Amino acid sequence: MTPAARIAATVDLLQDIEDRPRRPADATVNDFFRARRYIGSGDRRAVADRAFAIMRQRQRLDWHLNRTGMHSNARALVVAHMALSEAMPPDQIAALFPGGQYAATPLIPAELRMLGKIAGRRLPHPDMPPEVRLNLPGWVIPGLQARFGDDLQAAASALDEPAPLDLRANILKTTREEALAALAAEGIEAEPTPLSPWGMRVAARRAVTATKPFQDGRIEIQDEGSQLVALLADARPGMRVVDWCAGAAGKTLAMAATMGNKGRISACDVNAPRLAGALKRLVRAGVDNAETHLTEAGDRWAKRRAGTFDRVLVDAPCTGTGTWRRNPDARTRMDGTDLREITAKQSVILETAAGLVRPGGRLIYATCSLLPEEDEDQVHALLARRAEFSIVPLARLWSEVRPGVPCPGEGPFLVLAPHSHGTDGFFCAVLERAAA
Incomplete structure (x- = not known):
């Protein structure tokens, strides 16, 4: 593809993402390139990288566009990104919109005026309000401020960076x-x-x-933080284990490995397509001690198995704030209403999962969120309801599963963040039920 054709494809891809605001961008990106198999791998990478960079800086780009009086749309975002993030001169940008069969139509007068106004500006601007300067939606700032305090700027900056690929x-x-x-x-x-x-x-x-x-099946794609949640579960050979919100079964796979394929794991989820994908992963990985179960309304599976599991892992649905390096579109797909709905759902899920733990067994609660409302607050609320559970401190757990490696935190729970650990943001608490 020519440079102009790459720009045209980026505009088209961003428009597709704009047209599906509640759908994860990576799914839209996959569909976009699947329908355009003629685009080579290098061109796909260049188009996707620019689109994700724009999504990552969407809040700041919108602020600049609004100051010029320009409506934010796919074309305007691409132009603004090239000027502000890539420091490309206006004439060079205009040349990438020549029109023709494989290029975007030429910039119109309004776009040229906008380009003239922002040329030479820096993307972060001193006049930006705090949430735009931090590149964070306002509804997460109280929680992140409570979490990071004086490190909020460093935490926010790390969420702006592309994530590495962990295996x-x-x-x-x-x-x-x-x-x-x-x-x-x-x-x-x-x-x-x-x-x-x-x-x-x-x-x-x-x-x-x-x-x-x-x-x-010798390797799997999985962030290091997610691997550590499975490590802290400390699932051992012969145990009965349930992965209560298994999704695509990444943690099921890791726990099956620590169990040496001995014992039994039940991977449960409410999403049938996800479980179907999980089954394929289990087969590829050579896991033969796991089964999948689709949890549906009115399902009595949990009641029939109450108090019978040595380990119950709850990787709860959450806002995913800890994964914003990988999923920058999620910043604009959620708001404070979503947070309230999700925390209510987490509470119900955690209560159900607690009932599955046998006396002397452990409940592992994890999220890929950095917000205390979804993390410590949920754990302390459960402890207030269920006196039979107590916290297993992180330092004790870590010394058991990773002797000789410094513990990655000082508090009772595992709290990971991109700026401090190089992982996605994760929270993990391990609770033990009193023996009968």
Whole structure:
């Protein structure tokens, strides 16, 4: 593709994303390129990278466009991004809109006036209100301020950066060292992650799913933070385990590995397509001690199994604030109303899951959110309702599962963030039910 054709494709892709505001952008991106298989891999990467960079800075770009009187739309966002983020001169930008079969139509007078007004400006501007300067929606700032205090700026800045690609070596089939060597043989350089004993980190996006180690189940794509949640679950051979909000079963896969395929894991979820995808992953990974269960309204599965599981993992649905490096569109897809609805749902899910834990067993509650309302507040509310549960401190857990590696936190819970740990944002609390 020519540079002008890449710009035209970026405008079209952003328009598709704008037209589906409640759908995750990565799903729209996949559909966009699936319908345009003629676009080569290098061009796809360039178009997607620019589109995601624009989504990542959407709040600030909108602020600049509003100051010029220009309506925010896909074309205007691309033009503003090239001027403000890429520092491209106006004449060079205009040349990328030449019109013709494979290029966007020429800039109209209103777009040229807008471009003239923002040329030479910096993307972060001193006149921006606090939420725009931080590039955060206003509804999350109180929670993030409570979480990070004086580190809020550093935390916000880290959420602006693209995330690395984290992988997990499937120890049912290989070791981390063997997996690293297998990736290197395919031209993909990775490094061991500092906290997870199975983690590997690739600095830039690569087509890992096309490699032999992925296709034969020796590696999985999974953020290091997610791996640590599975590590803290400490699921051991012979245990009965339930992954209550299993989704695509990433943590089920990791726990099956720590169990050495011995014992039983039930991967439960309310979404049938996700569970179907999970089943394929389990087969590829060589997991044979797991079953899937679709949780539906009126389902008595949990009641029949109350108090019978050694480990109950709840990776609760959440706002996903900790994953905004990977999902920048989520900043504009949610608001304070969504937060209230999600926390109410989390409370119900956590209560149900607590009932599945046997005396002496453990409940692991995790989110990929950085907001206390979804994290500590939910845990303390459950403890107030259920006196039979108590907190297992992080330091004790860590010394058991990662002896010799410094503990990644000082409080009772695991709290991870991009700026402090290099992972996605994660929260994990482990609670133990008193023995009978």
